[in-house]
Amino acid sequence: MNHNWKTSLAAQANLHPLRQTSRFLLVALLGLLAANAPAAGLGGAWKIDLARPGGVTLRTYLVLHQEGTNLNGKVIINNSCDLPLRKPRMEGSNAVFSVDWGIEYRVRPEGDILRVTLIYGGSSHEEATAKRVPEAETLPPALLPLPAIGAIPENGLARTPPMGWNSWNHFGEGVNDKIVRETADAIVSSGMAAAGYVYVNIDDTWESGRDAEGNIIPNKKFPDMKALADYVHTRGLKLGIYSSPGPVTCAGYEGSYGHEEQDARTFANWGIDYLKYDWCSAGRIYNDADLRADYQKMGAALAKSGHPIVYSLCEYGMGDVWTWGPKAGANLWRTTGDIQDNWKSMSDIGFNQGRLASYAGPGHWNDPDMLEVGNGGMSSTEYKTHFSLWSMLAAPLMAGNDLRNMSAETREILTNREVIGVDQDALGKQGQCIVKRDSIEIWARPLHDGSRAFGVFNRSEETSAIKVSWAEFGLASKPNALRNLWEHQDVTPALEGWEGQIPAHGVTLLIAK
Numbered sequence: 034m035n036h037n038w039k040t041s042l043a044a045q046a047n048l049h050p051l052r053q054t055s056r057f058l059l060v061a062l063l064g065l066l067a068a069n070a071p072a073a074g075l076g077g078a079w080k081i082d083l084a085r086p087g088g089v090t091l092r093t094y095l096v097l098h099q100e101g102t103n104l105n106g107k108v109i110i111n112n113s114c115d116l117p118l119r120k121p122r123m124e125g126s127n128a129v130f131s132v133d134w135g136i137e138y139r140v141r142p143e144g145d146i147l148r149v150t151l152i153y154g155g156s157s158h159e160e161a162t163a164k165r166v167p168e169a170e171t172l173p174p175a176l177l178p179l180p181a182i183g184a185i186p187e188n189g190l191a192r193t194p195p196m197g198w199n200s201w202n203h204f205g206e207g208v209n210d211k212i213v214r215e216t217a218d219a220i221v222s223s224g225m226a227a228a229g230y231v232y233v234n235i236d237d238t239w240e241s242g243r244d245a246e247g248n249i250i251p252n253k254k255f256p257d258m259k260a261l262a263d264y265v266h267t268r269g270l271k272l273g274i275y276s277s278p279g280p281v282t283c284a285g286y287e288g289s290y291g292h293e294e295q296d297a298r299t300f301a302n303w304g305i306d307y308l309k310y311d312w313c314s315a316g317r318i319y320n321d322a323d324l325r326a327d328y329q330k331m332g333a334a335l336a337k338s339g340h341p342i343v344y345s346l347c348e349y350g351m352g353d354v355w356t357w358g359p360k361a362g363a364n365l366w367r368t369t370g371d372i373q374d375n376w377k378s379m380s381d382i383g384f385n386q387g388r389l390a391s392y393a394g395p396g397h398w399n400d401p402d403m404l405e406v407g408n409g410g411m412s413s414t415e416y417k418t419h420f421s422l423w424s425m426l427a428a429p430l431m432a433g434n435d436l437r438n439m440s441a442e443t444r445e446i447l448t449n450r451e452v453i454g455v456d457q458d459a460l461g462k463q464g465q466c467i468v469k470r471d472s473i474e475i476w477a478r479p480l481h482d483g484s485r486a487f488g489v490f491n492r493s494e495e496t497s498a499i500k501v502s503w504a505e506f507g508l509a510s511k512p513n514a515l516r517n518l519w520e521h522q523d524v525t526p527a528l529e530g531w532e533g534q535i536p537a538h539g540v541t542l543l544i545a546k
């Protein structure tokens with residue numbers, strides 16, 4: 034299940050007034066449908082155990098309150114996050130409600146248990162049984178103390194934005210040892226390694242639980258993590274992994290809560306070179322104000338681990354992370370909710386990042402989430418815009434597609450060395466929008482040799498003929514040289530400025546010297 038954590042959280046917040054209205058309507062509706070009242074015996078706490086790949090069982094709790102005809106409560110999905118019931122209602126003998134993660138629950142009592150049908154995004158579904166449990170079992174674990182706020186020394190890594198691949202956007206729960214090995218091979222054979230991609234990152238769902246000594250162990254999808262790291266290392270690449278400061282990850286797998294130092298040691302012993310650390314269920318225990326101390330805890334543990342590990346925070350842009358991320362030991366931090374493979378999601382995220390430009394620099398980067406290039410939800414023009422914009426933003430370039438089966442066009446986008454050169458520029462200064470004219474945005478990024486990268490973006494639905502004066506580019510006069518990074522061509526600069534046609538959702542990316 035490729036759920037969308039932060040988008041869901043945002044949606045919850047945005048829907049708050051609506052929730053009030055829908056509760057109002059619901060009460061009225063339930064009054065009308067008194068004959069269709071929820072079946073007796075739904076109230077209480079219920080647990081649902083669902084089998085997942087790798088021999089793992091995930092737990093969801095339903096906490097239901099029934100007062101006469103009124104049903105409300107919450108779903109603690111994957112034991113990770115509390116979500117209110119949306120639109121609870123009766124349909125025949127089923128109580129039906131949904132949660133913001135796009136899951137609908139159809140529930141009917143049968144003796145001591147509930148029969149539950151879970152419907153994912155209106156398409157696939159799963160049958161399950163819910164057993165009654167004491168409500169205390171659904172509460173988060175006791176709060177562990179956090180360290181006093183301090184500053185972790187820089188680890189000296191990620192002097193330019195990290196480049197690599199991450200399993201989540203394409204594979205979700207389907208990732209396994211074989212896919213990671215084949216991906217490492219593909220990074221080398223496709224020319225991506227030569228173009229600068231290094232990190233091969235396993236996202237959520239590799240975890241099983243803990244052994245008798247409390248050491249975290251991978252599930253059956255990953256039989257030998259050290260052997261996998263060795264395999265990746267012999268190809269000249271580095272291996273990344275994922276965990277959470279909470280007891281469970283966003284997908285409900287084992288997290289590092291209370292085991293931070295032990296897990297950092299385990300990761301170091303396996304030869305792990307990169308950790309993505311995802312807030313998830315920590316939000317059931319701590320407040321937003323605790324983000325820094327909690328992330329610092331793992332930052333300190335990684336620093337003590339004796340192995341260089343890039344530290345990537347995933348907190349969906351909460352808590353003004355950019356103001357304290359480096360002090361928590363972070364090399365990068367997420368500035369947004371989860372990206373989706375469509376123009377709206379990508380462009381809403383990407384074009385909104387300029388405000389954070391001053392926080393990025395060598396060793397510490399804003400992360401607007403991983404790439405969707407090649408996943409099929411956008412056109413090639415849009416993927417070029419995605420890749421160009423991320424490069425102007427000095428964003429980490431983490432491919433999120435199936436590298437083993439990509440088209441030549443996708444490979445050309447991901448390996449465009451001229452565009453990658455902008456992303457990886459040694460000065461490490463993030464670009465910003467300097468001119469906004471209707472749907473046209475001009476972004477500029479200073480480069481280490483005194484030249485400047487410019488992105489002329491057309492966010493409209495139509496091809497636009499565009500003229501931009503050198504003054505609008507922020508240049509005192511005509512540049513000596515101009516290079517088009519997608520055409521791979523030098524352009525003779527005209528006296529007045531640059532002009533060209535840009536397709537809908539397209540970009541022209543230039544370097545002016």
Ligand code: GLA
Nearest residue numbers: 037038201236237283284371
């Ligand atoms: C969150 C993160 C995603 C991904 C999933 C895995 O939603 O933001 O990038 O890691 O969790 O469960």
